Amino acid sequence: MTPPILEARGLQAGYGEGLVLRGVDIAVRPGEAIGLMGRNGMGKTTLIRTLLGQLPARAGQVLADGRDITREATFRRAQRGIAVVPEGRGVFASLSVMENLLLAARPDADGRTPWPLERVLTTFPRLAQRARNRGDQLSGGxxxxxxxxxxxxxxxxxxxxxxxTEGLAPLLRDEIWRTIRTIREAGLACIVVDKTVGAVLSVVDRAEILVKGSLVWSGRPDALRADPELMHRHLGV
Amino acid sequence: MDLSGLFAQVLNGLQYGLLLFLISSGLTLIFGVMGVINLAHGSMFMIGAYLAYVIASLTGALWLALPLAVLGGLAMGAALEAGLFRRFYKREHLDQVLLTFALILLFEEARSAMLGNDFHAVPVPAILDFSVPVTAEFAYSAYRLAVLVVCLFVALLMFLGIERTRIGSAVRAAAEKPEMVDLLGLDARRIHLLVFAVGTALAMLAGALAAPLQSVYPNMGESFLIICFVVVVVGGVGSIAGAFWAALLIGLVDTLGKAYLPEIAGLVVYLLMAGVLLWRPSGLFAPGR
Known part of the structure; x- marks a missing residue:
């Protein structure tokens, strides 16, 4: 079996004195979509930041394709084919839409370009219309x-x-979810963190629930949906 | 009012402002992209001026100093960045200030040991040692005009490089959201090296251009450094366009102030800076907001 694209083993991390991640094991295989669930403050963003190398691991390992990258710089991890849409979006306000897109353009590790500019602009026709606008002239959506x-x-x-989908109007949310589904169908692996539990469960293959820095439940979305008590206790729905 | 005198002062102000832009553009980018307040940036200007003095007295060909200042500045900037500064980006501002202040002392000590502490005049190159008649009764120094043209040309190159190339958009992106640049898989160290090398080269070029306009003297970099910090603050940290317009503004205000309001001239630009800090701390020319 091919090794996971990204994997954490016994991962611990935190800020200052406090430990936020208390030994997390998680793996994403090619083409797989994972919903990272949990209430606020349970460590979802901390886990992502540690996987990406923005926060150092206190213990445990991060692996990419079976290789230990625990101490690798963030930009090298990104070059391994791990992309992120961060909380707050991270759009460059002083760059135009086109400059934001072209700055990121890079073929994958095998030199292929499954997502050329034209395909991105076809997926998001709105971006083509706003190509020359600066990042700070765009709406949230x-x-x-x-x-x-x-x-x-x-x-x-x-x-x-x-x-x-945070902070977006319902119609825009639906559009973002539709896009995420399209991306999923293109065979891209995903880790999805979102407050709208139902929508997350409809696009992922597997849900992982994070409680106080530990993964407490892992399974198929329908298994989670079938357990209202579990949903209520850990996700508040 | 004497119109041709005013015209001359405006040209002087623009020329001074453009020179300030060459120094400030590096200062603002180094501050904006790497977060380092590089006090030693004025020393680069000083080294450029002394380079012009040495080249002019050895060869008599001042123009030779210009490419040498640019190439030497690129090499010096790259060496300082890779050897020293990149270890300090994550340190506290106090450490950075101590480092760059120590560099000022080192560079001034080295200058003193090699070239002494005398003031030196650098002659204007012979082919530019004449006046250009601008109107019937007013002529302007050809060398000053040449400096104006060279600075405008460099400013245009900087603008095209920053606004129209992918590397330029990477620099702007790094000045705005460095962590996002990392997440896109771009190697920020290359951006830092480039910014530092180009910034240093521009400061040395400014020094070489300025040498014939004034004496070459110990600690000359520091007086320019302070006025350039005013430019950076007024223009908005990290903004090349902001530094350009702020440099012209400061150059004009300072020059016209010294000519027509000599009693308070020393104060005017600092009052301007204080006002900007109070009412528009992101700079007069910062986009948005």
Whole structure:
């Protein structure tokens, strides 16, 4: 079996004195979509930041394709085909839409470009219309599309979406979820973090529930849906 | 009012402002992208001026100093960045200030040991040692005009490089959200090296251009450094366009102030800076907000 694209083994991390992640084991295989669930403050964003190398691991390992990358710099991890749409979107306000996209453009590790500019612009026609506008002239929904489109321009194998629909109007949310489904169908692996539990469960193959820095439950979305008590206790729905 | 005198002062102000832009553009980018307040940036200007003095007295060909200042500045900037500064980006501002202040002392000590502490005049190159008649009764120094043209040309190159190339958009992106640049898989160390090398080269070029306009003297970099910090603050940290317009503004205000309001001239630009810090701390020319 091919090794996971990204894997954590016994991963611990935190800020200052406090430990937030208390030994997390998680793996994403090619083409797989994982919903990272849990209430606020349970460590979802901390886990993502540690996987990406923005926060150092206190103990445990991060592996990419079976190789230990625990101490590798963030930009090298990104070059391995791991792209992220961060919380807050991370759009460059002083760059135009086109500059935001082209700055990220890079073929994948095998030199292929499954997501050329034309495909990204077809996926997000709105970005083509706003091509010359600066990042800070976009609406929240447009910024979100730009953040996702820009991540796709790196031709990733794994796309991490952290709160991709936060702060958006319901119609725009639906559009973002439709796009995420399209990306899924293209065979890209995903880690999805989002507060809208139902929508997450409808796009992922597996849900992982994080409680106080530990994964307490892992399984198929229908198994989670079938257990209202579990949903209520850990997700508050 | 004497119109041709005013015209001359405006040209002087623009020329001074453009020179300030060459120094400030590096200062603002180094501060904006790497977060380092590089006090030693003025020393680069000083080294450029002394380079011009040495080249002019050895060869008599001042123009030779210009490419040498650019190439030497690129090499010096790259060496300082890779050897020293990159270890300090994550340190506290106090450490950075102590480092760059120590560099000022080192560079001034080295200058003193090699070239002494005298003031030196650098002659204007012979082919530019004349006045250009601008109107019937007013002529302007050809060398000053040449400096103006060279600075405008460099400013145009900087603008095209920053606004129209992918590397330029990477620099702007790094000044705005460095962590996002990492997440896109771009190697920020290359951006830092480039910014530092180009910034240093521009400061040395400015020094070489300025040498014939004033004496070459110990600690000359520091007086320029302070006025350039005013430019950086007024223009908005990290913004090349902001530094450009702020440099012209400061150059004009300072020059016209010294000519027409000599009693308070020393204060005017600092009052301007204080006002900007109070009412528009992101700079007068910062986009948005």
């Amino acid at each position: 447009e910024q979100q599309m730009l953040a996702i489109g820009r991540a796709l321009m790196t031709n990733p194998r794994l796309l991490i979406l952290d709160e991709a």
